[in-house]
Amino acid sequence: MRLTDLFKAELKALLSNPVVMLTMFGGVLFYSFLYPLPYSHQTPREQAISIVNLDKSQISYQLERMVDATPQVKVVQRDHSLEQAKQAFLDRKVSGILVIPEHFYKDLLLGTSPTLAFAGDASYFLVYGTIVEGLAQAGGTLSARARVTRLLSQGEPLESAAHHYAAVQSNLKPTFNPRVGYVDYVVPAVFILILQQTLAMSAGLLTGTQRAESGDWQQIPVLPLLFMRTFIIVALYYLLSMYYFGASFSLQGVSTIGQPIQLLTLLLPFLLTACFIGIWLGAVTPRRELVTLIVLISSMPLVFSAGFIWPLEAIPTPIIWLSNLFPSTPGIQGFLALNQMGAEWRQIAPQWTLLWAQAVAWGSLAWWQLQRNHGALTVKVSQAG
Numbered sequence: 001m002r003l004t005d006l007f008k009a010e011l012k013a014l015l016s017n018p019v020v021m022l023t024m025f026g027g028v029l030f031y032s033f034l035y036p037l038p039y040s041h042q043t044p045r046e047q048a049i050s051i052v053n054l055d056k057s058q059i060s061y062q063l064e065r066m067v068d069a070t071p072q073v074k075v076v077q078r079d080h081s082l083e084q085a086k087q088a089f090l091d092r093k094v095s096g097i098l099v100i101p102e103h104f105y106k107d108l109l110l111g112t113s114p115t116l117a118f119a120g121d122a123s124y125f126l127v128y129g130t131i132v133e134g135l136a137q138a139g140g141t142l143s144a145r146a147r148v149t150r151l152l153s154q155g156e157p158l159e160s161a162a163h164h165y166a167a168v169q170s171n172l173k174p175t176f177n178p179r180v181g182y183v184d185y186v187v188p189a190v191f192i193l194i195l196q197q198t199l200a201m202s203a204g205l206l207t208g209t210q211r212a213e214s215g216d217w218q219q220i221p222v223l224p225l226l227f228m229r230t231f232i233i234v235a236l237y238y239l240l241s242m243y244y245f246g247a248s249f250s251l252q253g254v255s256t257i258g259q260p261i262q263l264l265t266l267l268l269p270f271l272l273t274a275c276f277i278g279i280w281l282g283a284v285t286p287r288r289e290l291v292t293l294i295v296l297i298s299s300m301p302l303v304f305s306a307g308f309i310w311p312l313e314a315i316p317t318p319i320i321w322l323s324n325l326f327p328s329t330p331g332i333q334g335f336l337a338l339n340q341m342g343a344e345w346r347q348i349a350p351q352w353t354l355l356w357a358q359a360v361a362w363g364s365l366a367w368w369q370l371q372r373n374h375g376a377l378t379v380k381v382s383q384a385g
Contacts, residue, residue, distance in 0.1 A: 006220065006228045014206055014232060023292075024202040024233075028240045031194050032248045039182040044130045046074040049096040050085040053078065057105035063142050067098060072134025089119065096120040096131035113143075126182070176255075176341050183252055188340055189308045189332045191244050192270075196328045197295050199237050199271060200278035203229070204291030207282025211373065222370045226363075229279065234271045241267055245339065258339035266334050266348070269355035273327040276362035283369040298326075306332045330354045 014020055051067065053060050068075040076094060079085040085097045099117035107114040116139050120131035177184045206229070245263055249256050281291045305315060305323035312320060323329040334351035337343035345352075 003224065003228065006224060007232070010225075010228050010232050013210065017206060017209055020202050020205050020209070023198055023205060024236065025240070027198040027201075028194065028244070031198075032191070032244065035190060035194070036183050036187050036252050039186065043181055044126050045071050047072060047096060047127060047131050047134070048076040048094045049073045049098060049131060049135075050077045050079050050088050050094045051075055052080070052082050052085050052097065052099045054102045055100050055104035059105045059108060059142075060100045063100060063104075063138065066142060067135060067138040070134040070138050072130045072137070089121075095127055096135070098135050178255055179253070184254055184340075186309075187252060188249070188254055189306065189336055190303065191248070192332045192335050193299065193303055193306070193328050195237065195241055195244065196270070196274040196326075196331065197299055199233065199274040200281065201292050201295045203233050203275045203278025204280075204282035204285070204295070205278075205288050206233075207279050207370075208285060208288025208291055209282075211283060212288065222367060222374055226279065226367055226370060230272065230275050230363075233275050233278075234268075237271050237275075238264070238267065241271070254340075256339050257342045258335075262338055262345055263335070266331075266338065266352060266355070269352070269359045270327045270331040270334075272359040273355060273362050276359065276366040277326070280362065280366040280369050283366065283373055302326060302328045305329065308332060308336060324354060325358070327355055327358055330358075 049067075051064055053064065064075065064078075067073060073096065077088065079088065082097075082099060085094070085099075088094050089097055097117075097119040099119075101114060101117070104114045116135070118132055118135045120128040122128040174180045242264075245256065245258075278291070278295075281294060282288065285291055285294070302323065304310060305319050306329050307315070320329075330351035334348040334355070337348050337351075338345075
């Protein structure tokens with residue numbers, strides 16, 4: 001069979017397979033809208049808290065109003081004792097507690113630093129961080145105001161007091177995540193994993209379907225078959241990847257600073273490796289449904305060992321070794337460095353090299369398994385004859 005005929009046959013087999021088409025196009029498009037949806041608000045706001053004011057002074061009520069004015073928290077109730085606030089917390093009526101101690105105003109007048117007690121729901125790190133940030137911001141603002149007032153009473157000019165109320169001035173500038181949001185943090189990395197997993201499933205389902213059915217493909221030499229199948233699937237996923245890196249990221253407002261030619265170059269070994277993994281799975285599993293099951297089960301371990309949710313330095317070395325057998329780990333690290341951090345090509349050279357090594361290894365394994373299947377089929381046909 002000529003390569004042009006093989007190309008038409010493989011393309012027809014792919015386009016006429018509804019399961020593969022749904023996985024390839026439906027999965028990629030569906031996840032591009034579904035996955036970012038829960039994080040569209042980026043960070044939690046207006047978290048419900050309770051205030052226990054044991055001081056009941058004018059300045060303590062002012063602090064209550066300042067806390068309620070912050071965008072992070074919202075005062076929904078005021079309790080007379082810590083026990084009442086604790087019960088409201090346990091009943092899930094509030095997510096945090098602020099306790100203003102007795103003699104709060106007196107300590108401020110004497111120049112003694114009073115202690116504000118914060119409590120937050122730490123079962124959700126984002127919620128806990130938001131509550132603590134809002135309460136600390138309000139407390140810090142009130143503290144700064146009291147210090148400026150004290151400096152003015154000592155005869156220091158207003159402009160000087162406004163700059164010297166604290167020993168250290170902070171100028172926070174977020175790096176690589178300008179909106180300090182969850183979408184910018186997680187979506188670029190997870191989309192890489194989605195590309196890998198849907199590609200592996202598509203290639204595996206196509207291979208598994210053809211393996212279970214009799215057809216002319218069984219008479220085709222393995223190497224041209226592997227080449228043409230990989231060429232078609234990778235070419236289609238180049239288009240889907242450009243949709244992710246282009247229109248999808250723009251729609252979500254994700255910051256992208258990578259050079260297109262570098263992204264396309266890094267995509268080649270990444271897509272090749274994912275395709276070879278899928279072809280190998282389709283050739284080795286007894287039923288094509290198992291391909292989807294295996295790929296889905298592997299998603300969680302791969303995403304948590306890729307190094308963007310949990311730092312690589314805190315992951316056991318054997319797990320890092322295992323994760324480096326799959327393209328998602330160097331792929332996520334390389335694409336995040338290029339597209340979100342503005343890295344130079346030489347800085348992602350180790351990931352580029354590892355991806356090509358994976359492509360050679362998984363490609364050889366896929367070829368070997370297909371060759372073995374063809375050999376077993378030939379023997380079976382001979383025995384039947």
